[in-house]
Amino acid sequence: MFYNHSMSSPAHSSEESDILQPLTPSQREAVKHIEGSLLILAGPGSGKTRVITHRIAYMLNQGVSAHHILALTFTNKAADEMKLRLERLAPRQSVWVGTFHRFCAKLLRQHADLVGLQENYTIYDSQDSRRALKQSLDDANIDFTHTSIDSIASAISWAKNELMTPDEYRPRPGSVMGGIVDRVYPEYQRHLQRSNAVDFDDLLLYVAVMLKENDELRRILDERYQYVMVDEYQDTNAAQYTIARVLSHDNPNLAVAGDPDQSIYGWRGANLNNILDFEHDFPKVQVVRLEQNYRSTPNILRVADHLIAYNVKRKEKSLFTDRPEGEPVKLVAYPTSKDEADGIVAYIAEQVESGRRNLRDFAIFYRINALSRAVEAALRVFNIPYQIVKGLEFYQRKEIKDILAYLHLVNNPACDVALRRIINTPPRKIGKKTIERLNDHALRYGLTLLDAAREVDLIEAMSKPAKSALKKFVEIYDELRESAIAPLADVMRDVLDKTGYHNWLMYSDAPEDQDRLANIEELLTGAEEFDEQYNGDGGLEEFLEQTSLVSDTDDWEADTDRVTLMTLHAAKGLEFPVVFIMAVEQGLLPHERSSEDAEQEEEERRLLFVGITRAEEELQLSYSRYRTFRGRRRDAIPSPFLMELPREQMHIVECERSFEDNAWDDDWSDEPDVKFSSDEQIEQVELTTVPFDDWEVDQPFQQRFPAHVFRCGVSVEHPVYGGGSIIELRGSARNRSVVVRFFNDGIERTFRLSHAPLIPIASAE
DNA sequence: ATTCGCAAAGTTTTT
């Protein structure tokens, strides 16, 4: 045995046979390779996550201490999945599994002083950092009329991902953007330091720099994390690469898993070369290829394979499967984008109504979020429940950000972005001019805005009413701060109460403010759950860190019976029996902004590849001839990628328009024919909507009730199903939906509040 | 100081 058992493991993991038995030979090879570098090239659906979790279990079984294992992922979703599976294989083992960002955040808390921060630092989300950046530009009097905050922000982000600190940054000579970044980057970084704050990129950058410059710390952590594993290695950027690398120097047991063909985050600094060059970068690399696919039919795999073969930058890989042939992949041309949405939804409705499939079997993917609208509308017409995976829905809402800003400020008094956000929310007669004067003072004496407010009497330019308003604010703040160690939910209630925020919304006559209250209620519920989890033991900092690092892809519930809508990016790592990929059109996929260079085009191709390989049994790609986008109708051109598919093996469908309701004023007889080749068999199909008797509901009334009346226990009336009672609330704002159990049949049904014909009857209270 | 309204802009993907 290679391992000493000085750290005996407290819990029992599975027997070795349980761990290895369910694996194929190549999977087993990967699992059993523990010492030294390991590269797992894992094709889609090849059981990568299974290999990683079984490998951890195997290590534990062999006597490696859980304490010495570190598993890094990119998304919370992936981390959660891994934890879940590991818990099953090796219960109650404290292996550290989590995202790079979370890992770095933790590390940075412990060693904040090494990079000039305090341990209670705040993590700015992209909106916060955008504000900080704008402030920096203003403070430094930098003119940026010829470019946008966005592009400056991404230039800085790029520099950080390349591990360039402000003094290492060298602009390209003659570049306007370079010049601006050169000036504002140091200012922005000073701003963050002053605020005791970091942005997302800093989490990685600081840790990478810290480990590079402090060899003692590096050695300690290298020793601590002897077995580092990185999932989705093809998506690592320079900072992540460095972190993984320096932690595997003295204990060179780095194991990475990934698939170059699924690298889709190049725009975020991911460097495909990290995985392509892994064998050269690390000593004695064992390479294991997982090429057998357990997910998709041969028909689907062939399409994927054909497409990805057009990429140059890759490692050849042959995918195979022993699954049955299955249905041919469909490629459908629709007349308009509305027909496309209707056609997809009608098919789903028919399949579900005939009992062949459940709603949860279906997923619809698109390149950009904006494309979801058309499908959503169609789904609503059919009254089909769906869930849409959209980044940051909940935590982006104004009221949520406001409350969190108060908490951030309580946790970190230096957090200027938070202060600016809430100093006059609710209104306290502290206007632009006042804040400007405050800022001037703060800049002059190097103070935080809060400290500047504390000495407001010293600011001569400040008017008397402004002074007293500021003093009042500081008073409120100090009060909040006193109770900061209470359970989180109490702190939050304190904020709502003492700042007047709750009453402000409560007595507001704007109707949407009632919805806001409901959202805040939901946040409070979250806080209570958090308290339960941590036994009410403080943890404000922990809570804030968690909320800063979520990206609501995690919100996606696999177990509810609904159609799933998401972007192709969000789809990575998931699988569905039936997949639709819509709007496979020139300009959208590949996206027009990726058309500049070949590398970007390859990434777009990989994106489609990822989408295709999510499908288990059925796959449909589609495009339409006219697409209504940005408010008007435009011609659409099929994506060139469609020419790269094995069309002779596919089912090509040409849909004729069959809706006569909306105006069709264009004369499109002279439109160019977009057929691909003459020898193709093109099936002409009539597009029909399937009447959905049971579900389709007349909505003669559009009576809207304020969202907050729909609460658990409230009785409601539905025109078709009759009376029922609300047993669960889900989602927020537009996605707010209720689960109703009906009295007649006892069946639970889910409705979106925004369009469901539900009438509240009486409260059970 | 606040609020309202209009104009403009800008629309990729996300930790």
Add this chain to the structure above:
DNA sequence: CTTTGCGAAT
């Protein structure tokens, strides 16, 4: 089309 931001009026 939607959202954001800015400038004017109250």
